[in-house]
Amino acid sequence: EILDWQRELRDAKDFMETLRIDLFTDEVYVFTPKGDVIDLPMGSCPIDFAYRIHTDIGNRCIGAKVNGKMVPLDYKLTNGDIIEIVTSGHSNGPSRDWLNIVKSPQAKNKIRQWFKKERRDENIARGKEMLEKEARRQGYDIYQLIKFDFMNNLLKRMSFTNVEDMYAAIGYGAITTKQILQKILDEFRKNIKPDKSELITAKIDTKSKTKKKVDRGIKIDGIGNLLVKFSRCCNPVPGDKIVGYVTRGRGVSIHRQDCKNVRRGLLDEDRLMEVKWEGFEDTSYPVEIQASAYDRSGILSEIINLIGDMKTNIDAVNARATKNGIAVVDLILEINDKQHLENVMQKIKKISGIYDVKRVMNQ
Template sequence: MSDGYSRLIEKIKENKLNCDLSIIEKAYNFSKAAHEGQHRESGEPYIVHPLEVAGILAELELDCTSIVAAILHDIIEDTAYTSEQLRENFGDEVVMLVEGVTKLGKIPYTTKEEQQAENLRKMFLAMSKDIRVILIKLADRLHNMRTLKYKAPEKQTEIAKETIEIYAPLAHRLGISKIKWELEDISLRYLDPQGYYDLVDKIAKKRKEREAYITQITETLSVKIKELGIEGAQVDGRPKHFYSIYKKMKTKHKTLEEIYDLFAVRVIVNSVQDCYAVLGLVHELYKPIPGRFKDYIAMPKPNMYQSLHNTLLGPEGIPFEIQIRTWEMHRVAEVGIAAHWKYKDGGGTNSTELDKKLTWLKQLMELQKDMRDAKEFIDNLKIDLFADEVFVFTPKGDVISLPVDSTPIDFAYSIHSAIGNKMMGAKVNGKLEPLSYKLKNGDIIEILTSSSIHGPSRDWLKIAKSSQARNKINQWFKKEKREENLLRGKELVEKELKKQGLTFSQLFKAEWVDILLKKYNFNTLDDLLAGIGYGAVTAAKIITRLKEEYKKTLKPEEIEALGLDSAVQVRPEQKKKAVPENGIIVKGIENCLVRLSRCCNPVPGDDIIGYITRGRGVSVHRRDCSNMVNIMENDDRLIEVSWYTSSNVSYKADITVMVNDRTELLMEITNVIGEAKIPLKAINARTTRDQVAVMNLTLEITNTEQLDNIIKKLKKVKSVFEVTRNKQ
């Protein structure tokens, strides 16, 4: 047996998991045989990865089925084995979990982003059936992040960005802080390596004096807690993880020296009564800073987190943070929702209690029902479920959690869609406030309704913060304004067809429309058109999809003749007179083969001359081209040429950008080009030993003025010290 397998068995025994080790061994042998001959980028045998993922789940004290599924989680995706073969050996439950974390198979997607969004959407749907799917996926992502150094730099950035936008906030939602913190810190290391290592270095320099300061406080507290008669308490200092410090410095524009609570003092006791007793003691010893106290014991976070939090002025007037909790609260704070899978005496989890903890997941599934576009679903997910929270109260004292900056509209729809649809106003803490009022922690909200109100206003879509509220508002318009939406949808489709020079009969064939109805979950063509009308999907996206099907029925020459390869079709009646090839007019000759010379890359605005080649037509050069200077006066093969002036003709121009290498550089360069609406046709970049990035860019331009403007803009980008046009 491998070392990884031995470590896994030790963790299972150490955490006293009620697990049949013979099943674990069977899964290990099955997975090892299936992945035989496969290696990771690190060079390790592939079996190391599933064993490490299973080990992370064992640390979270998950059940045996989850650990077996983790060992087998890449079988369907990466080997020749099928779901049926897994089912025969390990049963339906294991297969359901493995399929939940398996990416979508051979389904065609327009873009990589769409495929990624659909994979995430599938994962969330599987997660709604069994939350263990996402726990396996989080463990899988954590081990992949730990070995990210073996990936290519662009892949590192892509994976780290997805991790910090989706997986770390998801770990937070599920209350698994130990995974959340590690995912955030590793992501930061790859997204802003300079910022990360600079922060690590600065913290290390003053670590000793900070630790001495915290030790002074913890020793004082330990003595005083014992004097109070509280037994079994643990007092220690916990350094904050790097990403939370980095984020605070960025959002609050502070230097490290201005952030004092880099360490938090944590007190763990045996009972809730002891928690409040310690809080009273702390307030006697140190002065609390007003407005910083949070009681998450009386009002737990939606992710089950409980603790008392406060910030106080310690010795010498330096602030520090304190957290007070029980041992059980501490365990839940570390492993969150995974705490429910600690099987004791063969008993399972309380499903009713678990459902209460996952109300946000029900909201997610409700949101997904009417979200036709996978990317839009993920974008809304980032805004809604993973935003910072604000806690407000109903008049009866019930706590409602909403995204930060939520309004009374969000509150009303979180209670019930009928209340939102009939809302005429809102009272906040007994006072009438506008619907655009941003809710604050502790606000008491009373929604005023009227039977004379016949639904929401479209303006509410701009005010509402949560996707749950926006989705319910859109649902109302979808149902109540169907005829209006249908008419608007038809108009938008006609407009897009006209723009692209196509007709309804060309694209809207029954078999092609059926593909779209299934993809976007509509029943009929009218439903699809109404969906376009109320914004569920765009006309441009639908036309693009149908155009792809239409092109499959045409020959290459027909596609070219109709101009279907271009993003925007020019209708026949819009076409102007024929444009000379390459936009060059050759004096005295028509329909002549013309090519722009690559030695000097001429573009409109350059002074040019033609050279009659043998068998290759006219080669066009800049007059100052080094290849032309010597023969300019004596060669009778020179011919006068001029530019055909039209914005419809584009030319390729090569430029070189020299810049001191840094993070996010490529993104900023491409953003400048994108904002100027200049097509970037090719890019080639390298970094010298002196950390100078050399970028060779090929742009599609219409004249030298446009080229000069983009060169000026690129020179203004931070760290760029030279931009030149390639003449040779």
């Protein structure tokens, strides 16, 4: 009957308005080439449709036609669309990016199952890299965290046989890096208690002790078995003048000396200690910057492309336009040192229309 309406109503707007009367707004109704009706969650794409037809169709999908025309796989389906899936026997299977595109739980589950079954080694490597990156973004060293004994019980509670199973689960999308890292940090704080006397005397005895600990580009004299965490309020990078703050149960937090929390005296002075940059050459650090520009078409693309050309990773980006025609772009970048940061900011300033680029202090 719906197909008959579509043939009778030449005006597409009239057809869609008529269709909306009888259909729920939280679902989209589309058709196979033979006229079978398929219901999907609103916002679904051709990949959702393919997996709804058959798992094998989804796994071998390489393209799609909507109403007789080729469309990208992230195309948002609308009521009345006629979908035809293009498959290939030589397909390498689904892409991980599909997990960010599909809307139906059925499609997401089938994609995850494919990766879980077909690419365990790849999942382990990818999951390991993802967790390391997330831990580094939050200021932790994941390899230092997972060496503690509490990890064995944590893995069992999460139904993982070993650490590789955990990495694999992250790799194929069964659990997020933030979820895993939060559980690990919770266990660390419950089980690992730094020696109180050592914490109290850390600043006084630092210069007289010879034992040294180098971790993630930081040299700490006189302190052992403590985590190094980079403060997110000021995000220090090599080249910044820094100071360490011995926290209660969370290791040593590294701040810039010009951090507002330090300058305002919000940190207990007895817990401040001298630290130095050392051995940071192969490490990157998250830094947030903000670029302001006179809004014009393509400016965000130019910024992103320039940063990519400078071999700099972008962890997050957010762009917004104000009512007075100003575009504000916030970026979190992976920066090697202060000179690297200054080079990136200087390059961005040279883009036409940009009048200000600054480093953001999260305070």
